[in-house]
Amino acid sequence: MGRRDVEDDDGRVLLQRRSDNGMWALPGGAMCIGEPLPECAIRETEEETGLRVEVTGIVGTYSNPRHVFAYDDREVRQEFSVCFLARPVAGEAGVLTVSDESTDVRWFAPEDVDALPMVAGVRKRVDDWRHGRMPAIR
Template identity: 40%
Template sequence: MAYLSWAESYVGQLRALAGDRTLLFVGARAVVRDETGRVLLIERSDNGHWAMPAGAMELGESIADCVIREVREESGLAATAVTPFAMYTGADRTHTNMFGHTYQLFTVAFRVDEWSGELVVPTEETTDARFCRPDEFPEPLSGSVIETLADLVAFERTGRLVLK
């Protein structure tokens, strides 16, 4: 799939039609770890925050295809095996972004179990990317990173999907 600009994306087209209404945003987030357990963080080009690869699902895509695409677009890495471990939903996940667009997020977090390739920096959506230990996470750090990693620990301990 070729890279789509925001205006060409499903969410971008829907936003153009809906105006200022709150929209439901379905997306995926990836935890990619290297062989030493460090976590991949990308520096977003839109707001400068460090986050995990993530983004919106496009029409015709599965949520697993979405996370695989987002990892490739934002890091250059090819995710070949993924496991869902958490779902974030509900009114408390409503967010207004820096452009004044409000979304209620429905996000599925995936653990990337297998991947290959080399990091690509920068990409269309990122200015930097690196694998980091939790005690060396760069700032500013997206608020979702710590919660997602804690939920992955809970999933790996219990084997139960985290629902929030």
């Protein structure tokens, strides 16, 4: 699974309000078989926000041994996340749309992020970006 910190020319971060839990999050999702990681980041960001981006770097890699999923088919997996840094392709920063996974998509100044409801893992990724702790290996 990958996440992206998308930053515009004004230093703001792109976040989406998730429709499943109402929390603000980074755009992200699962990689398709045979898809390179940067292409996954570009595709998922466009699917979830309507914004076409280019990958410019990496925020970090994140894993948690206690974050284990057990599925109905008895598959059990521990997931990890690679968080990329990206920016809008020229002329695209104002074109934002919601998807079936979100109720809102907006740009936020770094200082405005603290007040937003966010799960701890997403907050960690955003904070690593805000404080320049890149690449983070967690």
